[in-house]
Structure formats: structure tokens, C-alpha cells
Amino acid sequence: MADKQISLPAKLINGGVAGLIGVTCVFPIDLAKTRLQNQQNGSRLYTSMSDCLIKTIRSEGYFGMYRGRFSARGSTTPGQRKPPALNHSSFPFLFRKLTLVKEMLAGCGAGTCQVIVTTPMEMLKIQLQDAGRIAAQRKLMPQTVAPGTVEPKSPTAMQISRELFREKGIAGLYKGLGATLLRDVPFSIIYFPLFANLNNLGKRGAEGPAPFYVSFLSGCAAGSTAAVAVNPVDVIKTRLQSLNRGSTEDTYSGVTDCIRKILRNEGPAAFLKGAYCRALVIAPLFGIAQVVYFLGVGEYILSFLPKKDN
Numbered sequence: 001m002a003d004k005q006i007s008l009p010a011k012l013i014n015g016g017v018a019g020l021i022g023v024t025c026v027f028p029i030d031l032a033k034t035r036l037q038n039q040q041n042g043s044r045l046y047t048s049m050s051d052c053l054i055k056t057i058r059s060e061g062y063f064g065m066y067r068g069r070f071s072a073r074g075s076t077t078p079g080q081r082k083p084p085a086l087n088h089s090s091f092p093f094l095f096r097k098l099t100l101v102k103e104m105l106a107g108c109g110a111g112t113c114q115v116i117v118t119t120p121m122e123m124l125k126i127q128l129q130d131a132g133r134i135a136a137q138r139k140l141m142p143q144t145v146a147p148g149t150v151e152p153k154s155p156t157a158m159q160i161s162r163e164l165f166r167e168k169g170i171a172g173l174y175k176g177l178g179a180t181l182l183r184d185v186p187f188s189i190i191y192f193p194l195f196a197n198l199n200n201l202g203k204r205g206a207e208g209p210a211p212f213y214v215s216f217l218s219g220c221a222a223g224s225t226a227a228v229a230v231n232p233v234d235v236i237k238t239r240l241q242s243l244n245r246g247s248t249e250d251t252y253s254g255v256t257d258c259i260r261k262i263l264r265n266e267g268p269a270a271f272l273k274g275a276y277c278r279a280l281v282i283a284p285l286f287g288i289a290q291v292v293y294f295l296g297v298g299e300y301i302l303s304f305l306p307k308k309d310n
Contacts, residue, residue: 013298018289026281028053028065033277034129037238041266043246045136049277060132068128104189111188119180120173123241124157130242137246179237179255187226195222212294219286227282232271234278
């Protein structure tokens with residue numbers, strides 16, 4: 001697609017559509033990532049991504065793989081670390097043939113902006129995704145539950161939001177904000193310059209646009225690289241944002257406490273939990289974003305709106 005100025009509304013629509021399509025396609029993998037990252041030594045239920053998905057379908061049905069999907073759609077549409085409307089629409093305004101350092105600073109700005117919007121929704125997504133794992137663990141260890149106790153139903157995102165807001169105010173919805181910044185800002189610093197430079201390698205001539213397949217592959221490569229690079233922080237963020245724990249699992253008071261306990265009880269390898277799941281999630285999401293932008297979905301939708309006469 002030729003380089004041309006695209007309006008901000010079209011960019012926002014493209015980012016939103018890409019997020020909705022993408023999260024629907026890869027959400028089961030994201031659910032497996034959350035559950036693999038949250039399980040600790042002594043309470044392992046899943047041995048791999050495929051084992052997690054198979055057990056989830058058996059115990060919770062097909063739609064059990066989509067727990068928390070509405071929270072995820074909300075967080076992906078406005079500007080998650082996945083193909084975000086804020087990232088893909090704001091970064092081109094920040095990025096204008098910059099040096100590598102300035103590209104990284106622009107990515108830092110985009111990552112910081114998105115965290116403010118997405119932290120509450122992503123935290124709710126994690127609670128809903130991990131609820132099935134906690135319930136399965138309790139069934140395997142009935143001695144930890146008092147006789148006659150009725151297993152509570154999994155709460156909805158609205159119930160979790162109301163409870164957090166009532167008990168802790170708006171700060172309750174931003175639990176894990178620091179860890180989210182530590183993950184998403186470096187992700188954007190890595191992704192945007194890497195994508196721009198990989199994409200530039202495939203341009204036709206000095207000023208010509210890169211072919212679609214080059215942009216597609218550049219987005220996949222840059223996205224998966226950045227995702228794996230920040231996976232250790234994603235493990236920390238996921239655990240800090242999980243409100244419910246198994247009876248034998250550690251709880252954490254902050255980022256430093258979480259790092260110390262993971263290293264002591266599980267070893268350095270624990271920080272790589274779910275890394276391949278994240279790569280499998282992020283790469284197609286950015287690929288889908290490139291498809292949506294290439295097809296010009298936002299521009300097509302806006303073409304049906306009445307134009308104001310000058």
C-alpha cells in the first residue's frame with residue numbers, strides 16, 4: 001500500500017478492528033500463558049500449552065478457553081501491547097525518520113500512554129483467565145477446603161471491579177501498574193524501532209513503501225522478539241495482578257518481593273514461563289494488524305459517512 005496520510009479516526013478504527021479480530025483468534029493461547037505463568041512449584045496442573053488447553057476444554061468446555069475475553073477485547077482495542085489503536089495511531093505521529101535513540105524514546109512514549117488505559121482491564125482479564133486453574137487446584141486438594149463448603153462461582157468482571165473499587169478505590173483497579181510499565185515500555189522501545197528498521201530493509205527504492213509481505217513479516221518478527229524479551233517482567237506482572245491464590249502458593253507484596261521469591265522457590269527458569277505462548281500470541285496479532293491496515297478497513301468504513309461541505 002502506498003505511503004499516504006491516513007486520518008486519525010481511520011487509524012483508531014484500524015487498530016480497534018485489528019485488536020478485536022486478533023484477540024478472538026489467539027485468546028486461548030493467551031489464557032494458557034496466564035495459567036502457565038501463575039502456577040508454582042508444588043501446584044502444577046499443566047505441563048505445556050497444549051496440555052493446558054486440553055484440560056481446560058475437558059473441565060470448562062470449549063468456551064472456557066475464552067474466559068475474560070470481553071476484558072481482553074477492551075484492553076486490546078484502546079491500546080494493549082498487542083496491535084493497539086493507540087500504539088499504531090500515535091506512533092506514526094511520533095516517528096518521523098528519527099535516529100535510533102529517538103525512535104526508542106518515541107516507543108517509550110507510546111508504551112507509557114497505553115498502560116494508563118489498559119492496566120485495569122488487563123488485571124480483570126487475568127482474574128477471569130486464572131479462575132479455572134484455581135478451581136481445578138481446589139478439586140485436586142479437597143483437604144484444603146472445609147467440609148460442606150460450597151465452591152463459589154467464578155466472579156464476573158463487573159463484580160471484581162465493584163469489589164476492588166469499594167475496598168481500595170481507583171488504586172485497586174491499578175494493581176500491578178508499576179510492573180505493567182516495566183513490561184510495556186521496554187516492549188514498545190524494542191518493537192517500534194525494530195519493526196521500522198526491518199520494514200525499511202524491504203522498501204522499494206529510497207522513498208517507496210515496503211511490500212505488504214515485508215511489513216507483515218517485520219511485524220511478526222519484531223512483535224515476537226519484543227514479547228520474549230520482556231517475558232520475565234510479564235511473569236511478575238501476571239502474578240502481582242492475580243488476586244486469588246492456591247493454598248500452597250506464594251503471595252507477593254511488590255515487584256522486588258516477587259522476584260526474590262520466584263528465584264528462591266522456582267529458580268531463574270520460572271521467568272521464562274509462557275514465553276513461547278507470548279510469542280505465538282503477539283506475532284499473529286501484529287500480522288493481523290498489518291492486514292487490517294493494508295486493506296484500509298478504517299478508510300472503507302469512513303467512506304460511508306457523509307462528508308461535510310467546505
